[in-house]
Amino acid sequence: MPGAPGPAVTPHPTRKPGAFPQALRVMAPEALLDAGERERIRAKSAIFAPPGATLADGRRELVGMTREQLAAEMVAIGEKPFRAKQLWHWIYHQGATDFSVMNSIARPLQAKLSEKFVIGRPGVATEQTSSDGTRKWLFRFRDEQQVETVYIPDDDRGALCISTQVGCTLSCTFCHTGTQKLVRNLGVAEIVGQFMAARDSYGEWPTPTGGAGDGEGDGGRKLSNIVVMGMGEPLYNYENLAAALTIIMDHEGIALSRRRITLSTSGVVPMMDLCGQELGVNLAVSLHATNDALRDEIVPLNRKYPIAELLAACRRYPGASNARRITFEYVMLRGVNDSIAEAHELVHLLEGIPAKVNLIPFNPWPGSPYKTSTPEALRGFAEVLNAAGYSSPIRRPRGRDILAACGQLKTESERARRA
Numbered sequence: 001m002p003g004a005p006g007p008a009v010t011p012h013p014t015r016k017p018g019a020f021p022q023a024l025r026v027m028a029p030e031a032l033l034d035a036g037e038r039e040r041i042r043a044k045s046a047i048f049a050p051p052g053a054t055l056a057d058g059r060r061e062l063v064g065m066t067r068e069q070l071a072a073e074m075v076a077i078g079e080k081p082f083r084a085k086q087l088w089h090w091i092y093h094q095g096a097t098d099f100s101v102m103n104s105i106a107r108p109l110q111a112k113l114s115e116k117f118v119i120g121r122p123g124v125a126t127e128q129t130s131s132d133g134t135r136k137w138l139f140r141f142r143d144e145q146q147v148e149t150v151y152i153p154d155d156d157r158g159a160l161c162i163s164t165q166v167g168c169t170l171s172c173t174f175c176h177t178g179t180q181k182l183v184r185n186l187g188v189a190e191i192v193g194q195f196m197a198a199r200d201s202y203g204e205w206p207t208p209t210g211g212a213g214d215g216e217g218d219g220g221r222k223l224s225n226i227v228v229m230g231m232g233e234p235l236y237n238y239e240n241l242a243a244a245l246t247i248i249m250d251h252e253g254i255a256l257s258r259r260r261i262t263l264s265t266s267g268v269v270p271m272m273d274l275c276g277q278e279l280g281v282n283l284a285v286s287l288h289a290t291n292d293a294l295r296d297e298i299v300p301l302n303r304k305y306p307i308a309e310l311l312a313a314c315r316r317y318p319g320a321s322n323a324r325r326i327t328f329e330y331v332m333l334r335g336v337n338d339s340i341a342e343a344h345e346l347v348h349l350l351e352g353i354p355a356k357v358n359l360i361p362f363n364p365w366p367g368s369p370y371k372t373s374t375p376e377a378l379r380g381f382a383e384v385l386n387a388a389g390y391s392s393p394i395r396r397p398r399g400r401d402i403l404a405a406c407g408q409l410k411t412e413s414e415r416a417r418r419a
């Protein structure tokens with residue numbers, strides 16, 4: 001809300017934000033306990049692994065490889081590893097999809113590269129633009145699986161909302177994606193590819209230089225921010241997402257600052273520390289309820305990681321500060337979680353966390369069981385938060401006419417039946 005005062009930050013009674021050096025935070029007992037749980041999450045994630053980098057014709061997909069992997073591919077075909085640096089520039093700075101435009105590489109090598117490799121993009125199954133300018137793509141991957149990606153324009157910039165999974169294992173009761181079983185995780189190339197394809201669509205290659213990726217300016221580009229808020233739970237596909245964001249943040253490529261990236265989680269507590277330490281992106285947490293009984297029901301993951309644990313993970317999220325607050329998302333469901341009493345409970349819960357709250361009017365989808373809160377309820381709820389010093393904008397629904405708003409994404413992809 002414009003002009004809203006900053007949040008009243010009352011230090012947490014047992015752990016003052018920023019009071020511990022980073023190394024000690026890493027060793028906090030909660031984090032150690034989480035290590036085993038993290039392994040289980042990783043093992044499960046591997047079961048839903050995406051297809052590998054080799055196409056049916058034997059060529060290999062270069063998008064999604066790390067610099068080291070690219071160098072190894074060059075060595076494997078008898079070329080010098082420095083070729084990887086050139087390729088990186090052409091792929092991620094220039095946005096090239098064809099080796100023949102790479103004029104720093106001699107023709108014979110261009111031909112050799114095109115025999116062995118591809119620089120792919122997800123296929124565009126459909127592309128729709130909403131009356132409010134929001135654009136939604138249905139992307140189709142090599143194995144025919146599909147996800148949706150949304151671009152939300154703002155005045156002089158905009159955010160791309162990217163997906164991380166085909167479907168979702170969680171089944172939050174207000175979310176359309178939650179009605180689609182998890183089919184599989186997206187791979188690194190498929191996650192980066194959503195951004196690259198969107199850039200193709202808006203003609204924003206090459207990466208603008210000068211202030212473009214350092215968080216100071218955005219070089220005037222439309223695709224200035226990324227929100228990891230599309231289909232799926234990003235922290236259940238952490239490895240692929242982390243590799244993809246590392247590519248996107250690389251200074252010699254797309255060069256998007258971590259300050260321009262926000263990851264939304266429904267609360268996978270054991271992965272939150274890791275995300276903060278390794279990626280340092282902005283964190284958004286889908287809270288949606290102020291007590292465990294209700295949150296257990298509408299965000300079933302709460303039964304595993306209840307509110308107190310979730311908020312403790314937020315309190316220790318590396319990098320959270322008054323300047324970089326954690327966003328709490330709160331979907332406003334009429335008569336379910338939108339009372340004034342709950343607004344006061346929310347203020348109480350957030351004590352000591354550098355926080356802002358996004359109030360998201362519920363976006364309906366075919367067959368959805370809820371109604372959007374009334375404008376009065378939305379206003380009243382926001383007023384309580386604002387009075388307590390929390391910035392709490394009411395999100396304007398975007399792209400509802402093309403089912404592109406928060407929680408409306410879903411595709412036809414289904415898990416293949418086991419023989």
Ligand code: SAH
Binds near residue numbers: 174175264362
């Ligand atoms: N899985 C992640 C990110 C994707 S959902 C998560 O749950 O955080 C992005 C945001 O949209 C989340 O806050 C989610 O709770 C919210 N959302 C889901 N369904 C919604 C709906 N129908 N209306 C409004 N917001 C919704």
Ligand code: SF4
Binds near residue numbers: 286
């Ligand atoms: Fe999955 Fe997020 Fe939807 Fe919950 S809100 S079902 S975690 S995509």
